[in-house]
Amino acid sequence: MSASRGFGSNRDLSDAFQEFLTACAKTALTLGLLCTVVSAALLVFTCFRVNDPNAHASIADAAANSKIFGKILLAGILGVTAGSTFLFWGEEVLGVLQLLGAAALFFAPLYLPSALGGASNDATKVAFGELQSAGVVFGVLAVLVLAAEIVSHVRSRVAHGSKSDQLKYGKGIKEEADRQNVFMGKCWQLPYCRRFVRLRCPIYHSKRTCWKEQVGCMCEEKVIQDAMENRPIPKDELLAAKLIPHNHKLTFEQKRDRCKQCVIYNEHQRHKYKLAMPITLGVMILLFAFTHSLLYGETTFLTEKINRVVQVGTLGALGQYQPPPFFVEMLLFVFFVVVLTYAMKVLEFLIFKLKV
Numbered sequence: 001m002s003a004s005r006g007f008g009s010n011r012d013l014s015d016a017f018q019e020f021l022t023a024c025a026k027t028a029l030t031l032g033l034l035c036t037v038v039s040a041a042l043l044v045f046t047c048f049r050v051n052d053p054n055a056h057a058s059i060a061d062a063a064a065n066s067k068i069f070g071k072i073l074l075a076g077i078l079g080v081t082a083g084s085t086f087l088f089w090g091e092e093v094l095g096v097l098q099l100l101g102a103a104a105l106f107f108a109p110l111y112l113p114s115a116l117g118g119a120s121n122d123a124t125k126v127a128f129g130e131l132q133s134a135g136v137v138f139g140v141l142a143v144l145v146l147a148a149e150i151v152s153h154v155r156s157r158v159a160h161g162s163k164s165d166q167l168k169y170g171k172g173i174k175e176e177a178d179r180q181n182v183f184m185g186k187c188w189q190l191p192y193c194r195r196f197v198r199l200r201c202p203i204y205h206s207k208r209t210c211w212k213e214q215v216g217c218m219c220e221e222k223v224i225q226d227a228m229e230n231r232p233i234p235k236d237e238l239l240a241a242k243l244i245p246h247n248h249k250l251t252f253e254q255k256r257d258r259c260k261q262c263v264i265y266n267e268h269q270r271h272k273y274k275l276a277m278p279i280t281l282g283v284m285i286l287l288f289a290f291t292h293s294l295l296y297g298e299t300t301f302l303t304e305k306i307n308r309v310v311q312v313g314t315l316g317a318l319g320q321y322q323p324p325p326f327f328v329e330m331l332l333f334v335f336f337v338v339v340l341t342y343a344m345k346v347l348e349f350l351i352f353k354l355k356v
């Protein structure tokens with residue numbers, strides 16, 4: 001009785017801790033959003049204020065204020081990233097929204113100057129700089145969140161394959177006690193091949209694979225019936241193959257659909273994913289390494305081009321800008337992580353949705 005009370009109180013504690021963390025995340029997100037919106041608005045307002053010739057606002061004061069607003073904006077970004085990551089972890093749109101937020105801040109000098117009528121001075125320069133810096137920090141954090149999410153997603157796919165609730169055949173079936181799990185093995189080398197069926201199964205004795213024959217213990221009553229009736233199977237592979245039942249009522253596509261919903265085939269897909277995932281990762285890294293100098297040149301060109309557009313938009317307010325190598329490398333890494341994320345998503349789609 002004390003043990004059950006102990007278990008119950010442990011669960012209460014973990015639930016209470018979870019609720020505490022959720023409350024913290026909601027607070028961080030709310031305060032973060034408040035700080036972000038207010039400080040970004042104040043930075044934009046500063047630009048408008050010093051743009052008004054009748055306001056006589058001190059440009060130096062406005063520039064100093066912009067630096068303070070920039071710090072508040074940074075704190076807000078940290079709160080938004082921490083809160084949204086905790087609350088929306090696993091949601092597909094999380095990374096996209098965070099990257100869009102980062103882009104909105106980073107590219108502010110592209111669209112704000114037209115609203116300002118093209119005016120520029122030291123204060124607008126500082127304000128734009130603060131918005132862009134916040135955008136870079138937000139972007140780096142968003143990419144780190146995206147990378148962590150990919151790793152967690154890949155680990156879950158490697159461990160569980162596609163969701164079990166998508167399965168129709170063999171759903172809820174337990175792995176065998178004398179299980180074997182040969183990597184990329186045949187159906188009888190996987191954990192869901194039940195020993196009592198296997199010993200009387202023509203697929204096993206003919207050393208074939210059920211999904212290639214499109215008939216097996218999860219989908220054909222005859223295979224189970226023969227095992228229940230203890231029907232003897234010849235040990236010879238060719239003779240055993242002659243006893244593999246055939247279903248002529250279903251088309252090739254219908255049988256293929258059947259396999260796609262089967263726990264055995266799903267396990268086989270999980271093995272394929274385990275094989276294809278490191279290959280994809282390796283190919284991407286090799287491609288990145290071999291094309292690095294080309295990509296570096298293109299990214300530098302892109303950064304300079306964006307800067308030229310910003311220069312035109314701000315009438316030269318931001319000065320000549322030569323992207324430092326570290327910034328270009330970081331941007332390149334961001335592109336690489338985004339491309340890698342989508343390559344992994346395509347791989348998952350092919351293996352767990354299309355089941356190729």
Ligand code: SF4
Binds near residue numbers: 192197198203204210
């Ligand atoms: S069809 Fe089923 S019982 Fe027969 S070998 Fe394959 S997994 Fe085992």
Ligand code: SF4
Binds near residue numbers: 169214216260263
């Ligand atoms: S549905 Fe496909 S994978 Fe599952 S037992 Fe039948 S043939 Fe094998």
